[in-house]
Amino acid sequence: MFLNGSINGSTYILFLLLSSSFLNSFKQLLQFGSKFSMLLEGAGKVRDIINHEPQEQGHKTFDRKIQGRIQFNNITFKYDKKEVIKNLSLTIKPKNIVALVGPSGSGKTTLGQLVGRFWDVEKGNITIDGIDIKELKMDELMKNVSFVFQDVFMLHDTIEENIRMGLDRSLEEITRASKKAQIHDFIMSLPNGYETKLGENGVKLSGGEKQRISIARAILKDSPIVVLDEVTSYSDVENESKIQKALSILLEDKTAIIIAHRLYTIKNVDEIIVLDEGEIVEKGTHSSLMNKGGLYNHLWNMYDYEVVEERGA
Ligand SMILES: Nc1ncnc2c1ncn2[C@@H]1O[C@H](COP(=O)(O)OP(=O)(O)O)[C@@H](O)[C@H]1O
Numbered sequence: 001m002f003l004n005g006s007i008n009g010s011t012y013i014l015f016l017l018l019s020s021s022f023l024n025s026f027k028q029l030l031q032f033g034s035k036f037s038m039l040l041e042g043a044g045k046v047r048d049i050i051n052h053e054p055q056e057q058g059h060k061t062f063d064r065k066i067q068g069r070i071q072f073n074n075i076t077f078k079y080d081k082k083e084v085i086k087n088l089s090l091t092i093k094p095k096n097i098v099a100l101v102g103p104s105g106s107g108k109t110t111l112g113q114l115v116g117r118f119w120d121v122e123k124g125n126i127t128i129d130g131i132d133i134k135e136l137k138m139d140e141l142m143k144n145v146s147f148v149f150q151d152v153f154m155l156h157d158t159i160e161e162n163i164r165m166g167l168d169r170s171l172e173e174i175t176r177a178s179k180k181a182q183i184h185d186f187i188m189s190l191p192n193g194y195e196t197k198l199g200e201n202g203v204k205l206s207g208g209e210k211q212r213i214s215i216a217r218a219i220l221k222d223s224p225i226v227v228l229d230e231v232t233s234y235s236d237v238e239n240e241s242k243i244q245k246a247l248s249i250l251l252e253d254k255t256a257i258i259i260a261h262r263l264y265t266i267k268n269v270d271e272i273i274v275l276d277e278g279e280i281v282e283k284g285t286h287s288s289l290m291n292k293g294g295l296y297n298h299l300w301n302m303y304d305y306e307v308v309e310e311r312g313a
């Protein structure tokens with residue numbers, strides 16, 4: 001089906017397991033022997049990816065804490081025959097927050113996923129602190145990049161394990177992350193607190209609660225690079241403001257790519273990149289792009305931008 005995309009071994013196994021109904025607990029996943037330091041919140045593309053051959057991983061590691069400079073060097077990518085990203089170059093400076101905006105189908109999600117090697121580029125390369133991500137050990141890449149997606153995958157396990165996600169962290173650290181993610185009070189309101197089971201016979205969470213759990217995971221993981229495929233809005237204002245607060249704490253001191261669905265949330269980012277059909281058509285700050293009167297300005301004026309996005313996501 002999607003012949004030109006591919007996925008690496010451990011990510012592949014994870015996706016495979018996440019997609020299957022027999023995964024009742026994260027512990028079962030661990031029994032599969034994957035020593036698993038990555039964190040993958042979304043399971044939305046699982047079915048697309050299952051049939052892929054595993055990618056080769058590199059051998060390199062960073063010898064110190066990374067700065068978080070990301071460079072896309074003339075990258076081209078296609079899923080099947082159609083080019084989705086076309087000879088695109090972009091540098092994201094350490095600790096900058098860059099927003100990707102553009103019409104539905106313009107390639108925003110794909111570009112974000114390429115940083116985690118969910119797929120490999122066809123031409124060009126992507127580097128982190130100057131190292132081609134294909135030359136990195138997969139663990140090293142996964143340790144340094146976190147994804148927060150729209151589709152939040154929940155394990156049929158306790159809230160504690162759902163936040164820990166296999167990382168070697170104490171309950172105290174989990175509690176601290178949950179407070180920052182604005183979900184601790186909610187967890188404490190449940191009869192069994194952090195021990196509360198989620199899933200089939202357990203408690204069901206609202207979309208906003210799941211989102212905050214996934215932000216807690218990323219805060220706990222604390223990787224220098226965060227890719228955020230931003231959630232569509234929640235009708236309830238309280239959830240919405242909690243999520244915004246949690247996100248701003250998550251992104252403190254990080255290099256971040258925010259795929260923005262609601263333009264008002266990205267007004268203050270360092271740089272806004274406007275994609276159209278896999279190419280960068282504009283970039284700049286909110287005010288410079290508004291003044292320019294191009295696609296960005298047009299998207300702002302489009303009453304149903306967000307609605308279109310939701311359908312296309
Ligand atoms: N897994 C996939 N297989 C094939 N085509 C895909 C896949 N994911 C996305 N596409 C296509 O790639 C293009 C870019 O999609 P995407 O990156 O999701 O855009 P955006 O996030 O801007 O809406 C669209 O034409 C979409 O239909």
Ligand SMILES: [Mg+2]
Nearest residue numbers: 108109312313
């Ligand atoms: Mg998208």
